[in-house]
Amino acid sequence: MSVEAFITRWQGRHGGQERANYALFLTELCDALGLPHPDPASAEHADNDYVFERVVREAGRDGTISNRRIDLYKRDAFVLEAKQSRQVPGGDKQVQGQTDLILTEAVPRGRRGADRAWDVLMLNARRQAEDYVRLLPRGHEPPPFVIVCDVGHCLEVYANFRRDGKAFDQFPDRQSFRIYLEDLRKPEVQDQLKAIWKDPASLDPARRSARVTRAIAERLAKVSKALEKDAHPADEVAMFLMRCLFTMFAEDVGLLPENSFKEVLERCEREPDTFQHDVGQLWEAMNTGGYAHAIREKVPRFNGEFFLRRTVLPLAREEIGELKQAAGHDWRDVDPSIFGTLLEQALDPDERRRLGAHYTPRAYVERLVIATVIEPLRDDWGKVLSTAERQKSEGRNDDALATVRAFHDALCATRVLDPACGTGNFLYVSLELLKRLEGEVLEALVNLGGQEALVGLEGHSVDPHQFLGMELNPRAAAIAELVLWIGHLQWHVRTRGGMPSEPILRAFKNIVVKDAVLAPGQPPRRPEWPAAEYIVGNPPFIGSKFLRARLGDDYTEALWAAHPNMNESADFVMYWWDRAAELLTRKATALRRFGLVTTNSITQSFQSRVLQRHLKASKPVSLVMAIPDHPWSKATTDAAAVRIAMTVVEAGVRDGALREVTNETGLDTDTPIIDLSEKVGIINSGLSIGVDATSVSALRANDGICSPGxxxxxxxxxxxxxxxxxxxxxxxxxxxxxIRPYRNGRDLTxxxxxxxxxxxxxxxxxxxxxxxxxxxxxxxxxxxxxxxxxxxxxxxxxxxVFGEPRSELRPALKDVQRYVATPVTQKHRTFEFLPADILPDDALMVAAVDDAFVLGVMQSRSFSAWFNGTASTLEDRPRFIKSRCFDPFPFPVADDLQKQRIRVVAEAIDAHRKRVLAEHPHLTLTGLYNVLEELRAGVAPDALEPASRKIFDDGLVLILKEEHDKLDVAVADAYGWPVDLADEDVLARLVALNKERAQEEARGVVQWLRPDYQIPLLGTPKEKAELDLVGGEMATAVAQTKGPKPAFPTDDISQTAAVMSVLAAASAAVDAVVIATTFKQGRRIAPKVSAVLTALARTGFVTSPDGGRTFELRRAA
Structure with missing residues (x-):
């Protein structure tokens, strides 16, 4: 089938049967492009590398596994998802519970064509495709492309060549990411699609641009070396060459007439004596705008810093020839993210020998910029998209437009600071990624309001003034400004075309020559940093023992004096980390996140102390992303890649993503591939998931309850x-x-x-x-x-009298019929009820409560994770130590229903064990849990050894396992977190919760475990009076709610954010009424909540497991 026949056959075949036709459409597209058909699917999923309906598996929060299907998958190339049909043809492809919400639009969609209308179904399909990338099986790396298909109409292409499965962007840009059916006639479009299928890596711009950039830098190095021989000052050489470079760039992107500067260089190569005059005259015209005699054309006004001083250095014919060769490259392909580094190496005699060998590949810079800057902005954009969809579906199109415009305004005001910006690669990558996000925002405006929605935005866009830099080296600072402008103008030409408004370059003074950690003068003090929403960068690496040698005694002493909180053994880079963390927690700070590159020795004690001080401060910060060990510079035959750590930080106590390198390939290329694993939890100062459990403190809530026997x-x-x-x-x-019954640890086990x-x-x-x-x-x-x-x-x-009669325990046991007991030392940690008339030995630890809620929590996996993290730090054998294991433990603040669920299961476990032990004298508690552990390890019952199988049968261990699984779910629900968290993540959350409770108790809010006993004994006069007044009801209420409920916001975006926040905290799917009751207005706001949920579902941010009754957040890709 020819391309023309394909277009004729499919044009106009849309509007309801996309799902029924997508496989045929894509198969015939392959025919038209000469591409192989997808393979037949195999029963062995591992073999399905290029198939329709590729099965991937997703684990639910309750541990159940469900099958999802990728419409078309090609390993290492793409995930393709077809848009959901409006008219549902049946079958099981639709995500259960999403059909009615997503596939039925409240108002008709606008006409198809170049003026594309708002299409929530395509938004949802993109989100679903990105989810599938996350669900690919082990061994299948995230592909570089995600494609969304609107059958009979278009393909939308998104790319991520970092291969980390996150932040797919429009490819190649906003102007060209959508391929309409008629575009298939274009050879370049056919070539792009063929490359996506056959050689997707060839489309990575970094491969081509890095080669071009290095070739240019090598030419410049020769010119720079010649000028140095003539004794020209280095800074003068640098500024002269940068003006040459910018002129080459301006020519190739259409800001100067085509080939005009090349022709000047060709003429001057023949007549070198004319070089200074002709080039100087051109630059004079570029500064002011007007007629340039050197090229016999009118030129726009450039202005800026580059042409205020227009010194033209004399060059010999050979050097002019080198400039001509450099100008012959296509400057549209120059990668500003590495250009600055290579230019600095070309200009610096000491660095020139390393030209092209030691620089940071773009993908590494992107990894930190995305985690620091782009992820929070994309979270904001997701809320805006869902809010706009809700407004549009309710007929409020003007409100939807206003919502998106407001986000665009905020994006254009977002500032990014690099306080050690060097030649600007972090700032440039931040600019480009913000421009890509801006492209999606502008696309949404057009989809909502047509091209007229962009009226008035010609001069209002993300531009270099938002990207702030501090740099001590004047030459590097000048290069950074050049890099930003080249990048900005590249993007303008690529996405908007035409001549930008004059002056083309503006003196924003956004890059300042300044020391970021020590102000000039006396007394020693820290300089102020410009206000910004984000800080990102790569401060200088100098080990503490080399500070005096590298910086001098005076500077080092002043540095220490200006930073009294820093330990003198900290590396130089940590002074930036410390200052950024302080700014993050300042009152009314604009800063949302910072992300810095440091040495990978940050986990060592002298460096981690800096982190620890801020992580544990009264206004704490949290590591929201960390990579402890990552390659940084390009590897060569002469040297291995430098290793670094990355940390991204937010204020408050929150979970983070710990990413660890699992595989590295291509470190000596321009496109290295780094495979990362990821764990989520509280990241500690050692850049690991887990906590120093010795940092917890005893809680008043647990006072007077627990004691050894x-x-x-x-x-x-x-x-x-x-x-x-x-x-x-x-x-x-x-x-x-x-004379009383008596039990010790062995009696129980x-x-x-x-x-x-x-x-x-x-x-x-x-x-x-x-x-x-x-x-x-x-x-x-x-x-x-x-x-x-x-x-x-x-x-x-x-x-x-007993040596230790436990006088403090006896009154606690007086009014209970039973109490919780556990052996101090035990192989498998178990808890059970003992009748109150039994006196416990000191080999038992007891909790004087008869509430099965407490028994259930302590018998759960949540408490087990806590116990293993606290007890194991004390002795070789885990022992239950009251001061470490019980006193600081934060029991969940559960509602009555949650408590009752835990009580029922806990009673069932306690009764089951006692019953089977009584019926079968050969059984022991240790034996039961030995077999239970075998089952948990995956041993099938039929594979058990005979002795274990008898215990399994007589002890009904499978039933015991089921009850424990139920208990773990119920307790996790009471805490409000997923049941499948790893033990180290549970421990981290419990330690954080301990700190929250301690802060609450300092304010007088105590979540008493047994208020009727504890308050008369330990409470404040106010608590005792209130207990007397209401008979303990107030304490129970406190246990159910923590403070007053918040009011539901009044503005649309805040409403979206509030609902998403509740969903994020939920351990299972919830409905609109449940969400509404978490706010002050209660059930009466349920309709508004329902509208928010519908919009979130339509845009793919939530899913519904039961046909639209309840909802849960779709997990981030």
Whole structure:
């Protein structure tokens, strides 16, 4: 089939049957382009590298696995998703629960064609395709392309050559990312699609632009070297060459007449004596605008800094020839992200030998810029898109336009600061990525309001004034400004075309020559940094032991004096980190995030102290992304790539993404591929997921509840039942209170000995002798001799009383019918109820509560993660230590329904274990949990060893496992986090929650575990009065809600953000009413919440597992 026949066949075949026709459409597209058809799908999914309906699996929050299907997948090339049909043809392709919400539009969509209308279905398909990238199986790297297909109409192409599966952008730009059917007639479009199928890496602009940029820099190095021989000052050489470069660039992008500067250079090569005059006259005209005699053409006014001084250095014929060769390259292909570094190397005699060998590949810079700047802006843009969809669907198109315009205004006011900007590569990459995002915003404006929606925006766009730099090296600062303007004008020409408004270059003074960490003069002080929403960069690396040698004694002493909070063993780069963290937590700060490159020694103690001080401050910051060890410079045959760490920081306590390099290829190329794994949780100062659990503090909420059992210090206290009878049990009135059942750790883990213990606490020796003479004689002969030999006087004096009778535990047990007990040392951590008449030994740790809610929480995986993280730091064998394991533990603040769910399952587990142990004497608690661990490790019941299989059968261990799984879900729900969090993530959240509770308690808010007992004993006068007044109801209410409910916002974007925030905190799908009740207005705002949910679903930010009744956030790609 020819391309023309394909266009004729499919043009106009749209409007309802996209889902039914997409496979045929794409197959015939392959025919038209001479591409191979997709392969038949195999039952072995690992073989399905180029197929329709490629199955990927997604784990739900409850641990269930569901199958999703990629419409067309080609490994290492693309994920393609066809737009959902308006008329649903049936089948199981549609995401359950999304159909009615996404596939039915409230108002008709605008006409198809070049003036594209708002299409929420394409937005949703893009979001779904990006989700599928995240779900690809292990071993399948994220492809560089995502394609969204509107059958019979167009393809939309998005790319990410970093291969990290995040932030796919319009490719190649906003003007050309959408390929209409009629565009297939263009050979360049056919070539692009063929390359996407066959050789997608060939489309990576970095490959071509890096080669071109290096070739130009090599030419400049020769010219620079010649000028140095003539004794011209280095800075004068640098500015002269930069003006030459910009003139070459201006010519190639149409800001100067075509070939005009090349012709000047060709003429001057023949007549070198004319070079200074002709080039000087051209630059004079470029500065003011007007007629340029050197090229016999009128030129626009450029202005800026480059042409204020127009010194033209004399060149010989050979050097002019080098400039002519440099001008012969296509400057549209120059990559500003590495151009500055190469130019600096070309101009610096000490750096010239390294030209092209040591620079930072663009993908590395992008990785940090995206995490620091783009991800939060894209989060904002997602909320805006969903809000605009909601407004449009309600017939409020003007409001939708206003919402998108407001975001565009904010984007054009967003400032990015690099406080050690060098030659500007971080600033340029930030500019380009913001321009790409701006392209999506402008596309949305056109889709909502047509081309007229862009009226008035000609001079209002993301531009260099937003990108601020501080740099001590004047030459590097000048290069940074040049880099920004080249990048900005490249983007203007590529996406808008035509001549930009004059003056083309503006003196924004956005790059300043300034020391970022030490102000001039005395006394030593820190300089102010320009206000910005984001800080990103790569400050200089100087190890602390080299500071004096590199910077001098005076500077180093002044640096330390200006930064008194810094330890003198910290590396130089950490002074930038410290200042950025301080700015992040300043009152009314504009700063949202900062991201810095540091040495990978940041995890060592002298560096991590800086992080720790800010992570643990009263106004803490959090690492929201960290890569502990990452290559930085390009590797060569002479040297390996420099290794660095990246950290991205936000204010507050929040989870972060810890990314670790798992594979590195192509480090000696311009397009290295770095594979990263990712874990989410609280990132600590060592750049790992996990916490220093020793940093937690005891909570008042748990005071007076937990204690070890009694410590006898006398074996003669223990008696058998028969001995107890002989001593008068059942005969002597009141003795039942003093000879009691007794349990130690082994009694719980194996088989109870059914021992009893003589407990004479509260009686003096005369009372014992007079009331219980048999008992008196027993302890006199069995206990006193042992006590008389004890070194402690109190033990010798009070010889008839336990050595540690636990006087503080006894009142706590007085009014409960049972209590929670666990062995201090145990292979598998278990908790169970013991009747209150049983006296616990000090080998048991007990919690004096009879609420199965407490038992359930402590028996859950959440508490197990806490226990393993706290107890394991104390001894080789994990021991339950009250001060570490119980006192600081933050129990969930659960509502009544959540508590009841936990109680029911906890009671079931406790009853199940006791029942099977009673019915089968060979069973033990340790044995049951040995088999349970085997099942959790994936051992099938039929694969168990015979002894384990008998325990499995008699102990009904599968039922025990089911109950534990239910308990883990219920407790995770009470905490408000997913049940499938890794143990280290759970521990990190619990430690953070401990700190929140400690802060609350400092303000007088205590989530008492057993308020009816604790408040009279430990509460403040106010709490005691309130307890008396309402009979404990207030304390229960406090346990259910933390402070007043917030009001539901009044403006649309804030409403979207508020609903998304509630969904982010939910552990399962919730409906509009549930979300509404989290706000002050309650159920009456449910219709507004429902409208927000509908818009979020239509734009692909939420999913519904039950046909639109409840919703949950779609996981980020």
């Amino acid at each position: 009694v410590k006898l210090h006398g074996a003669g206290f223990i008696v058998t039942r028969q001995e107890a009878d002989h001593l008068g049990l059942g005969k002597r009135n009141g003795l039942e209170r003093h 194996t088989h109870p000995r059914n021992s009893m213990v003589i407990d004479l606490f509260g009686l003096n020796i005369d009372q014992v002798r007079n009331r219980f003479p048999e008992v008196y004689q027993h302890v006199l002969t069995k206990v006193k001799p042992e006590r008389d030999a004890n070194n402690r006087a109190t033990y010798r004096t009070n010889w008839w």
